[in-house]
């Protein structure tokens with residue numbers, strides 16, 4: 600059985616192993632043990648975000664996913680009515 604592709608491989612939640620800075624605002628500190636959002640933009644590039652920025656980023660991603668869902672749901676509904 601084919602597995603479902605994970606398109607969010609480059610995004611993960613991690614627990615900070617040391618003090619880190621939020622990429623979006625360097626005044627946002629991520630303390631050791633805090634949850635943080637890690638985004639890998641490339642093999643040598645990864646950015647880390649604090650919990651505040653992470654929820655904003657995830658909310659935006661949620662909206663994008665909802666938009667995508669709407670696109671395919673609408674398509675599905677239209678074809679089932681035909």
Ligand SMILES: [Zn+2]
Nearest residue numbers: 621627649652
């Ligand atoms: Zn932040």
